Amino acid sequence: xxxxxxxxxxxxxxxxxxxxxxxxxxxxxxxVHRGQVVAIMGGSGCGKTTLLRLIGGQLKASAGTVQVAxxxxxxxxxxxxxxxxxxxxxxxxxxxxxxxxxVFDNVAFPLRxxxxxxxxxxxxxxxxxxxxVGLRGGHALMPSELSGGMARRVALARAIAxxxxxxxxxxxxxxxxxxxxxxxxQLIRRLNDALGAASIxxxxxVSESLSIVDYVYFVSDGRIVAKGTPDEIRASKDDFxxxxxxxxxxxxxxFHMKAAPIGEMLMGEVKR
Amino acid sequence: MIRKLGAMVIDGVWRLGFASRFLFxxxxxxxxxxxxxHLTLRxxxxxxxxxxxxxxxxxxxxxxxxGLQGYETLQRYGSSEALGVLxxxxxxxxxxxxxxxxxxxSRAGSAVTAxxxxxxxxxxxxxxxxxxxxxxxRVAAPRFWGGVISMPILAALxxxxxxxxxxxxxxxxIGVDDGAFWSQMQAAVDIRYDILNGVIxxxxxxxxxxxxxxxxxxxxxxxxxxxxRAITRTVVSSALAILxxxxxLTSFMFRG
Numbered sequence: 160x161x162x163x164x165x166x167x168x169x170x171x172x173x174x175x176x177x178x179x180x181x182x183x184x185x186x187x188x189x190x191v192h193r194g195q196v197v198a199i200m201g202g203s204g205c206g207k208t209t210l211l212r213l214i215g216g217q218l219k220a221s222a223g224t225v226q227v228a229x230x231x232x233x234x235x236x237x238x239x240x241x242x243x244x245x246x247x248x249x250x251x252x253x254x255x256x257x258x259x260x261x262v263f264d265n266v267a268f269p270l271r272x273x274x275x276x277x278x279x280x281x282x283x284x285x286x287x288x289x290x291x292v293g294l295r296g297g298h299a300l301m302p303s304e305l306s307g308g309m310a311r312r313v314a315l316a317r318a319i320a321x322x323x324x325x326x327x328x329x330x331x332x333x334x335x336x337x338x339x340x341x342x343x344x345q346l347i348r349r350l351n352d353a354l355g356a357a358s359i360x361x362x363x364x365v366s367e368s369l370s371i372v373d374y375v376y377f378v379s380d381g382r383i384v385a386k387g388t389p390d391e392i393r394a395s396k397d398d399f400x401x402x403x404x405x406x407x408x409x410x411x412x413x414f415h416m417k418a419a420p421i422g423e424m425l426m427g428e429v430k431r
Numbered sequence: 432m433i434r435k436l437g438a439m440v441i442d443g444v445w446r447l448g449f450a451s452r453f454l455f456x457x458x459x460x461x462x463x464x465x466x467x468x469h470l471t472l473r474x475x476x477x478x479x480x481x482x483x484x485x486x487x488x489x490x491x492x493x494x495x496x497x498g499l500q501g502y503e504t505l506q507r508y509g510s511s512e513a514l515g516v517l518x519x520x521x522x523x524x525x526x527x528x529x530x531x532x533x534x535x536x537s538r539a540g541s542a543v544t545a546x547x548x549x550x551x552x553x554x555x556x557x558x559x560x561x562x563x564x565x566x567x568x569r570v571a572a573p574r575f576w577g578g579v580i581s582m583p584i585l586a587a588l589x590x591x592x593x594x595x596x597x598x599x600x601x602x603x604x605i606g607v608d609d610g611a612f613w614s615q616m617q618a619a620v621d622i623r624y625d626i627l628n629g630v631i632x633x634x635x636x637x638x639x640x641x642x643x644x645x646x647x648x649x650x651x652x653x654x655x656x657x658x659x660r661a662i663t664r665t666v667v668s669s670a671l672a673i674l675x676x677x678x679x680l681t682s683f684m685f686r687g
Contacts, residue, residue, distance in 0.1 A: 215561055217557070217560070217561070240563075241563035241565075242563070244561060244562065244563040245562075245563045247561070249558070249561040249562075251554045251557065251558055252554070253553065253554070255553060255554035255555050255557065255558035256555075257555055257558075258549075258550075258553070258555070268562070268564075269562045269564075272562065272563075272564050272569075273563065314558075
């Protein structure tokens, strides 16, 4: 795997996760190095977001190890986990901005909670973060006054407020128009490089992702079915990757849900 | 049928267990919340100050009705001067804490549940947790204490408004003797036995309503329907809790 010669910041080994008897992830091996932007792709409900939650410590693996910055997430107590999370940033699917706070206060929130800074310095830092996402001019707006793309950018500014070593993105492109999508994509790449961080994004968006990431993992039915650099993915002969990248309706991921033969169902009794 | 009943009972016991654990966590993280007092003061404003109108107006009307009904009954026995005592005791012992509690649950409790529930739906609580900020300390505890502190003050104001209403109808409109109204009230109402017990009741109701409101919001299913159900549960459970607790507290406090 291309790792840009940097240390492994996130390392998952034989990770398994289940809700009761229902297995969501099994045998996951995944490594993310500092400086990399990595995409985790796969169909809806394949376990991508669960993977992100395991890395963030919101869920605990049923088996295997999840290491972030050399620490085993599963073995941390709340205080240790919070200490580690201060070095992580996360962008939620729809931003998850605090609706009772202005844009400025949203970005200032992690700084106010974790760093005792003089007001003038805090103000400068927040404005710099907003400048980085192009929304310094909107610092006084409320979240309800923002478009989806702008909200995502404010949330991104908030996620990088504490200069994290790891940034996680849950569906960062969902529901964005092409311009906002391009802006958010470029921001993810630029901010990762500027901060010298590692980024992991869970996404469906093939074309935008392949243009900005260093490495891709494909997840299907809770397993990693393919991985590689964007060029390797584009050239892949794997059926699943081919279907996903070319958005084909039928293939290893079937168009039809599993059901009894159609003749049998049409001629048989109606069951509700 | 039996299976459904069993499932309901098990579900109820689970939720009671979760609520107890939640209360423990609330108390454990309350220190962090009090260190940033402005968060609790803000919630006192939202739960307490913004409930003032409904509490004061309702208190006045309840007092007016008490005055009318009380006078109507008392004058049959020629003791209409005792109207002040009747109004004051009814309000400080029972109606003040109970009715103010019910109004508080409908006005502020439902708002707290809706706010926390919507924060859950929009992943704001998860975002906070991922920013290494404990949502129980930052969101739930200030709202809980905001309610607990507001409730006895609102109940006291409700009773004060009610007494004013009783005075208005009895003295100003009907013509009961002003001096008798106040002096009999002063002589008959005991500060510890009547007023303090009323304050204790309203404090207990404040704890119950605030706990139910923050727990239901925090525990709701994160969908529009889930939030709506949680709000309904807050109002219904709070009303039942207030009435049940009132019976228990009354039986201990006023045994004659």
